[in-house]
Amino acid sequence: MNIFVRLRKRNFISYISLYIIIFLYSLAILADFISPYPYNKQFRDTPLCPPTKINFFDKNGKFHLRPFVYEYKLVNPSLNKYEIDRNKICPIYFFVKGERRKILGLFPSRRYLFGVKEGKIFLFGTDMHGRDIFSRVLYGARISLSIGIIGVLISFFLGFLIGGISGYFGGKIDNVLMRLVEIFMMFPSFYLMLALRAVFPLNLSSFQVYLLIVIILSLIGWAGLARIIRGMVLSIKEEEYVLSAKALGIPTFRIIFRHIIPNTFSYSITAITLSIPGYILGESTLSLLGLGIQEPYPSWGNMLSVCIGNLRILSNAPWMLIPGFFIFLTIICFNFLGDGLRDVCDPKNW
């Protein structure tokens, strides 16, 4: 906990970023409860509907304590023109009743955090099929945010294993392993990612794709981490406590895992935080190009894929870009947090 106090005092932006990240993750976990609609619910009569404005004053200027929305009507389907019907007021209620869904996949519930009893509420507008983008962003967060964490953990495991062995034993093993690392680092990651994806068939089930993305991203990410950890192990293994552990006859692997690797933790936490954005980006890139998570499941990447090469949608419905803002927000928060942690963990700065 000491770290967090220091973080708040030294680097306030990082501290706020930490809370934004926690907030985003809780949104993802509670997506079933917070989103007003299921991710695959299509409102065919309102495709590409602009974001619904929340009002407090009606057209006569009268103040309503309970915020309300107006209904949006599609007046020109070919141009996607919407008109606001200002005569009908649809108040927003908390814990409103809707379709039955399972919260966290466990507790069936019919009540959601907020919603309207009549009309519709699309906080971020709708996509081409009339699906609520706000709900899809929340559900998409589950995939986009979890892949970062899982991918980074697998990479770190590989990085620790290979970097630790390489740094500790040195000599030939080190030489061979480091050449391998260099080879992996010598491929441009985008090409390597696509090439690894090309090995597997395109039509996989969504769970398989999820696993595949995690594996691909970890395969790309481990090399850089292994190199960093090797460097750290090289310097730590010369320390006296390692020598004394050796003199006591403690087995090598125990020395690596009990004495050397724990000493790399403060650095690792920083490195983990700073490498999560890469995994989030990797997932969104693959999904964006149609090689990752497939419709109807949302991820922040595949929600943006309609924007590629589709100027008409992009210029008429800029709210389709909202998932991109979420990717950006997540990445910048992780970057701020990582830099703050590095600042705090460095004993030179205490």
Place this chain on the structure above:
Amino acid sequence: MKRYILNRLFQFIPLLIGMTFISFLIIQLSPGDYFTQLKMNPEISPETIEKMRKVFGLDKNIVVQYFYWLKNVFTFNLGVSFSYHVPVSYLIKIRLKNTISLSIFSIFLTWIISIPLGIYGAIKNKRWEEKILSFIAYIGISIPSFFLAMLFIFFISKTAILPLGGTTSIFYKGATPFERFIDYLKHLLVPGLILTLSGIGSLYRLMKNNFLEAINSPYIFTAYAKGIPTWKIYFKHALRNAINPMITIFGYELSGILSGAGLVEIITGWPGMGRLVLEGVLSFDLYLVMASLLIGGILLILGNLFADILLALVDPRVRFK
């Protein structure tokens, strides 16, 4: 100097061989080989396929196959594209030119902009100028290049100030060489600027830190004490030492730029390697994908070699080691 370069060249050879081996391994990993799809094509007789199998050595075991493949790679026979039915090397040759020009254009712009900015940021360290610049740099580092590209396209679709997609306009055929060049440049501007903007942030930060470290070194204090004018200290003494690590970074930056270029190409419709490799993946055109991967890796090696030579040129310590 000559020895140094030769030494570096020799170090890259095992790397290159390893890369070809991994590329080859990826083809082997995938189900079915190159000819499974050709067999379905009624226009190609089984005899032709058998003959081609011999050429690629697919009837031998895997190590022999690898050497056959390697031999073919060295003679630029990278296989035939399943979907285009032309040699992969031909396809790549067209696209490679565009990717290289895009990369060089954006590398040039990125360095031209971020080096002076980095120096400025270091001089104004902890003042409001530096704080604003660093905050913008944070945004630049964190914004995904594809998202930046989409914002750019959105902006252009509203204003139509720059052409989008392709490398040439319709009037290209009747134009003079100079007009053609300008036209190409105009088309290059959108993907180039996107790539530049997403690269400036990290380079600015590196340059700022390097320069900061340089101007806080003892030799700079000595220079001050001797009464050397400030601008001379900055540009003659500090800059030379601050720029060295940047050249080493260049190799790593290049990887990011090539990857970024691939993605930005796809989104802005610039016909480069990125689009080609995506088309390859979508149509399960393995040889195309592998060749692109290999070429991407070779580009990176060449870039690193270039950076090493450059470093030797500017830093005598490297040269005489």
